Amino acid sequence: MRITATRRGIAIGGALALTAGTLAGCAAGGEESGGGVEITYAVQAFSHDAIRPIVDEFTAETGITVKLESGPSSGADLLTQLVPAFNSGTSPYDVIDADDPAGAALVAGGWLEPLGDDVTGAYLDDLSEGMAESHELWNVADGNTYRLYHNYELGYSWANEQLLSAHGLTAPTTWDEIEQVGEALKPEGIYAFGDAASKPGLTFVYLAYLAAQAGGDIYAADSGTREAFEFAKELIDKGYSPKDALTWTYDQSNAAYMSDQLATMRQWTFFNDVAPGNAEWYAADKAVIVDPPAGPAGAKTWAGGWGMAVPKSAKNKDAAMKFVEWMNQPEHAVELATASSFFVTARTSVLSELGDDGIVAALKHYADSGFIVPRPYHPQAAQAETIVDDIGQSYLTGQMDIDEAMMQLKSQVEALG
Amino acid sequence: MTNSTTPVAANASSDAAAATAASLHESRFSVRWGVARVLGWMRLPKNFVLLGLILLAPALILRIFTSVYPFFATAWTSFTNSSAYVAEPHFVGFENYVAIFDNPSSRSALIFTITFAVVSTALELVIGFGLALLLNARFRLRGLGRALVLLPWAIPAIVSALGFRFIFADGSGLVPTFLAWFGVDIAWLTDPFWAQVAVILANVWRSVPFIAFVVLAGLQGVPDELYEAARVDGAGWWRTHLQIVLPLVMPVLITMGVFMVIFQIGTFDTILGMTGGGPGSATQVIPYLAYQDAFIGLNYGRSSALAMILFLIVLAVGVIALGRFRRAEVES
Structure with a gap:
């Protein structure tokens, strides 16, 4: 068989291949199914089953079908996945779920559609005071709202009251008391306080928590921040807090707490489910949510959250807006919070309907007591938090002194612009 | 079926064969050899060249899209302020490079990247050579022994790194607990120096089997007659291995050394799984920083600049090593 290849043959073959490819691409890009509008909402997979019935209510009311897709479990993953698509003017999702740093990045990049007053009205009227402050800081830019919180997470103070009372102690309520408890428990090999603070990310979480209690602005490396850093180091140096917590993940800090190595710890909401799961260890008085310890600026903890937003390049923007509006009506916010802890917020409706028991009761107490402050804001939060991680760990492990740490923190954050 | 290659070969053979024959006197891949080949191709019939190009196209296109384009895209991005926070990145010259060298964390990462690669490789070569000698000896269940030694290499790096995170964990880890019996108290993962030692040891543990097996292959190529001759001449075990075996496997050791330095400059997963670059930035390496x-941090411009710096380091090591090899080859 003689093989001949001509330029014309190659050109025709190439054109056919391109046409076939283009047609195949078009076939996969349909927007609608079943005759009605379909939108895609990317939200973390673990919440799908819980919120599906509520989403179905929306479909029954509006005729808009909602496809739930597994959204990334971190804001950084979300940006890695979506920024290239947004850059090319497309979006695989009509509604996305973003955490605070990712939301700020998307706003700065100009990739989110402003949400109109009709979408935000009922939501804004329903915010508690602390949550309104977080919303204003993280979700609003140039007078436009870009994201609505459906999740509001904060670090709670957990105390093993059984262990403390066995040593004639009570949960520490101030920084000084942490040191006193630490001194009393040190001979027993028990730490007064612990928080997982490994890199990446967790060192920032811990130091921002202490900075809130010291009244510091962590990105300004001010006197409050300095006090917070110094207190964290003092706890380690005096043996009141484990140094190896600088390498711990949250699973490790939970394990240390549940093996009675820690008398108290700062931990997110999920420990409320983890603790009873350890049936051998658990007792109600071993995992009690107490007030955060008060530093120089009082008892504080910071909160952040995940929220819904509509990309500028979403295919069905009107339907997406309708969905965000519907999901954020107070009555639906309560339904969602009942269905999944990922949809618990400090909204007035949620706190008044569900605030009598469980984790929402603790949230209500923290909100009513004014313990909650917003997550430290920076327009380039992801980068700024990485800087705090690096410098915080360097200081806490003795690689730099406090003056150099504060100088480096200030200059590196300033360099971000 | 007609034999289409015969006339083609006949037409081309006189000149091309002459060029090829001439090139045989040149060392392979020399400039004159390459020119001769190209001149040979140019005298081939057009259809033949076209067919050759068509057959090459899939591989070429794949290479362009997976290597050439990403390389130039990364190089370009390193000169822009591209990040998730910037909708329309623009050219910023060497700003990213300056920022990297201005930052103490980046500078220490650069130093530790090289330290990590060089120290790891040195330890791997010494231990790997020793292990290869053991595996080359005759003993019962040698096959099983060889299989067991290879196990660490078969474990994904991220899995072994996470394992070592717990093995070295201060207070509860296997290593600190064991050392505590002898009164040795080391904070492996929270002390900057010992954290560096720990990640190097974990890396060495994983890579030694690979070196050992390659060296073992080299040892098996040493003829038995040489051992016998050495024995007849009265050389002991130590002298035989130092003066006969080692020089014979030296080319393998040098090749592996260069390969492992280049390979380990790009180490990322061990650091990610074990320390996340901490404590502080003590175990930060350039790939992890990128x-x-x-x-x-979502700073694509700076990340690309770090990737380019890494590329330049690998290129420098590669060029120096190849130059040395070539000289050694010529000398031999």
Whole structure:
């Protein structure tokens, strides 16, 4: 068989291949199914089953079908996945779920559609005071709202009251008391306080928590921040807090707490489910949510959250807006919070309907007591938090002194612009 | 079926064969050899060249899209302020490079990247050579022994790194607990120096089997007659291995050394799994820093600049090593 290849043959073959490819691409890009509008909402997979019935209510009311897709479990993953698509003017999702740093990045990049007053009205009227402050800081830019919180997470103070009372102690309520408890428990090999603070990310979480209690602005490396850093180091140096917590993940800090190595710890909401799961260890008085310890600026903890937003390049923007509006009506916010802890917020409706028991009761107490402050804001939060991680760990492990740490923190954050 | 290659070969053979024959006198891949080949191709019939290009096209296109384009895209991005926070990145010259060298964390990462690669490789070569000698000896269940030694290499790096995170964990880890019996108290993962030692040891543990097996292959190529001759001449075990075996496997050791230095300059997963670059930035290496900048800090411009710096380091090591090899080859 003689093989001949001509330029014309190659050109025709190439054109056919391109046409076939283009047609195949078009076939996969349909927007609608079943005759009605379909939108895609990317939200973390673990919440799908819980919120599906509520989403179905929306479909029954509006005729808009909602496809739930597994959204990334971190804001950084979300940006890695979506920024290239947004850059090319497309979006695989009509509604996305973003955490605070990712939301700020998307706003700065100009990739989110402003949400109109009709979408935000009922939501804004329903915010508690602390949550309104977080919303204003993280979700609003140039007078436009870009994201609505459906999740509001904060670090709670957990105390093993059984262990403390066995040593004639009570949960520490101030920084000084942490040191006193630490001194009393040190001979027993028990730490007064612990928080997982490994890199990446967790060192920032811990130091921002202490900075809130010291009244510091962590990105300004001010006197409050300095006090917070110094207190964290003092706890380690005096043996009141484990140094190896600088390498711990949250699973490790939970394990240390549940093996009675820690008398108290700062931990997110999920420990409320983890603790009873350890049936051998658990007792109600071993995992009690107490007030955060008060530093120089009082008892504080910071909160952040995940929220819904509509990309500028979403295919069905009107339907997406309708969905965000519907999901954020107070009555639906309560339904969602009942269905999944990922949809618990400090909204007035949620706190008044569900605030009598469980984790929402603790949230209500923290909100009513004014313990909650917003997550430290920076327009380039992801980068700024990485800087705090690096410098915080360097200081806490003795690689730099406090003056150099504060100088480096200030200059590196300033360099971000 | 007609034999289409015969006339083609006949037409081309006189000149091309002459060029090829001439090139045989040149060392392979020399400039004159390459020119001769190209001149040979140019005298082939057009259809033949076209067919050749068509057959090459899939591989070429794949290479362009997976290597050439990403390389130039990364190089370009390193000169822009591209990040998740910037909708329309623009050219910023060497700003990213200056920022990297201005930052103490980046500078220490650069130093530790080289330290990590060089120290790891040195330890791997010494231990790997020793292990290869053991595996080359005759003993019962040698096959099983060889299989067991290879196990660490078969474990994904991220899995072994996470394992070592717990093995070295201060207070509860296997290593600190064991050393505590002898009164040795080391904070492996929270002390900057010992954290560096720990990640190097974990890396060495994983890579030694690979070196050992390659060296073992070299040892098996040493003829038995040489051992016998050495024995007849009265050389002991130590002298035989130092003066006969080692020089014979030296080319393998040098090749592996260069390969492992280049390979380990790009180490990322061990650091990610074990320390996240901490404590502080003590175990930070350039690849991890590039990852952190791109996927945590979302600063694509700076991350690309770090990737380019890494490329230049690998290129420098590669060029120096190849130059040395060539000289050694010529000398031999």
